[in-house]
Amino acid sequence: MKQIAHPEVLTFFEDNSSTFSYIVIDPNSRDCAVVDSVLNFDYASGNIHYESADQILNCIQRRNLNVVYLIETHVHADHLSAAPYIQSVTGGKIGISKHIDSVQRTFGEVFNEPAEFKRDGTQFDVLFEDGQTYHIGSIEAVAIHTPGHTPACMVHLMGDACFVGDTIFMPDSGSARADFPGGDARSLYQSIQKILKLPDETRLFMCHDYQPNGRARAFLTTVLEQKRSNIHVRHGISEEEFVAMREARDGTLGMPSLIYPSLQTNMRAGHFPKPDTNDITYLKVPISGLKQSLIATD
Template structure:
C-alpha cells in the first residue's frame, strides 16, 4: 500500500474514446453521485501533411458529455504528449473545465522553448494552464476526491491521476503485454521511470489502471483497462520482480532503436501551450520545423 490517499469504495464511471490515428485513449470520468465529470488526455485531429486541424475526436467527447447532461469540471493532461495534439482549449470553449497538468511543465517549456526558438514572448511559467499540480495534490470532481502522483521518467511533467478506484496512468505504463513507454526524450530517464512505475504498483492491487496508448501487440484487439495486480504479475518490462538494473538496460537499448513519433513537432509546440496553436506576428496559426545546419 502506498502512502498516497486512496478510496477504493468510490468507483467512477469511465467512458473511453479510442483515436486510431494516434492509438490514444481519452477518457470521460464521471462522478457516480453527481453530474460532474473530467476529461483525461483529449485529442485534436491533425492532417500534418495538409496542415489541417479538425475536431472529430473532440466532438465525440463533447457530444457524450452533452447527451448525458454532465458538467465538465476538469480537463486533465497526464503530460505533454509527443504523439497527439490536445483538444483541451477547444473543449473548454464549448463546455468549460479547468485545464490541469503537472508543475514540471515549466521544465518542458524551457527545454522546448529553446528547441523551437520561441523567444521571450513565450511564457515558460505554466501560466497557459489553469492549475499546476504537485506530487500529492488533491482536487475534487463533484463528490469524488482525486489526487496526483508525480511519475517522471517518460517526461519530467508526467502525473498519474488517481480517482477513487481508478488511476489514469498516461504513458507511465502500458497494458501488461505492452510494457512501458520510452524514456529517451529530453528530461526522460529510464531509472526514474522504473521508480515511478513502482509508485503506481504500490497502489492497492484491485486499483483499475487506464492506459493512454495501446497498439494491439501481436494482433490482439485494442485494450486500455488493467489492474495493479495484473501489471505486477504480467507486465513484460517490470512485472514478475524484474530489477531496476534489468529495466534500465532493456529500456536504454530499446529506446536507441526507436524512431521519433511522427507528430512530435506539432504536438510539442501545441501541447506545451495547453493545446493552443502558436501564431505568427499577424495572428495566423503556424508551426515551426527545426532543421539541422548543413
C-alpha cells in the same frame, strides 16, 4: 473504513495516434473530468478537425455533464490536445503537472521561442503538485508525479480508477520510452513502482495501445495484473535490468510523426502559437544535419 469511489469511465479512441481519451463521471452528481483529449491534425495539409473531440462533447451534452477538469497526464508528443476546444464549450479547468515549466524551458529553446512565450506554466489553469488532492464531485482524486517518460508526467487516481498516461502500458506492451529530453529510464522505473504500490484491485486506464501481435485493442488492466505479467516491470525484474532494457530499446525507436506540432501546441495547454504577420499560424520544424552548402542566402 473510508469507501473508495467507483467512477463511471467512458472511453474514446483516436486511431492515428492510438490514443485513449476518457470522461470520468462522479457517480453521485453530474460532475466529470476529461482526460487526454485529442485534436485531429493532418500534418501534410496542416488541416485540423474536431471529430474526436466532438465525440466527447456530444457525450457530455447528451448526458448533461458538468466538466470540472480537463486533465493532461503530460505534454504528449504524438497528438495535439483538444482541451481548449472542449473547454470553450463546457468550461472547466485545464490541468497538468507543475513540472510543465521544465518542459517549456527545454522545448522553448528547441523551438527558439521568443521571450513572450512564458515558461512558468501559466498557460494552464491548474498546476498539480505531487500528492495534491482535488475533487470531481464526490470523488477524491490524487495527482501523483511519475517522471521518466517526461519530467512532467503525472498519473491521476480518481477513486479506484487510475489514469496512467505514458508511464505504463498494457502488460504485454510494458512501458513507455524514456529518451525524450528530460526523460530518464531509472526515474521511469521508480515512477512505475508508485503505481504498483496502489491497491491490487485499482483499475489502470491506458493512454495508448499498439496491439502487439495483432491482439484486440485494450485499455484497462489492474495493478495486480501488472505486477504479475508486465513484460518490463513485473515482480522480480530489478531496476538495473529495466534500465538496461529500456535504454537499449529506446535506441532503436524512431520519433513520433506528430512530435513537432504536438510539443509546440501541448506545451501551450493545447493552444497554437500566435499567427504571423499574415494572420496565418505556423509551426516550426527544426532541421538537423543540413550541409552548409544547402543553406539558402538572401
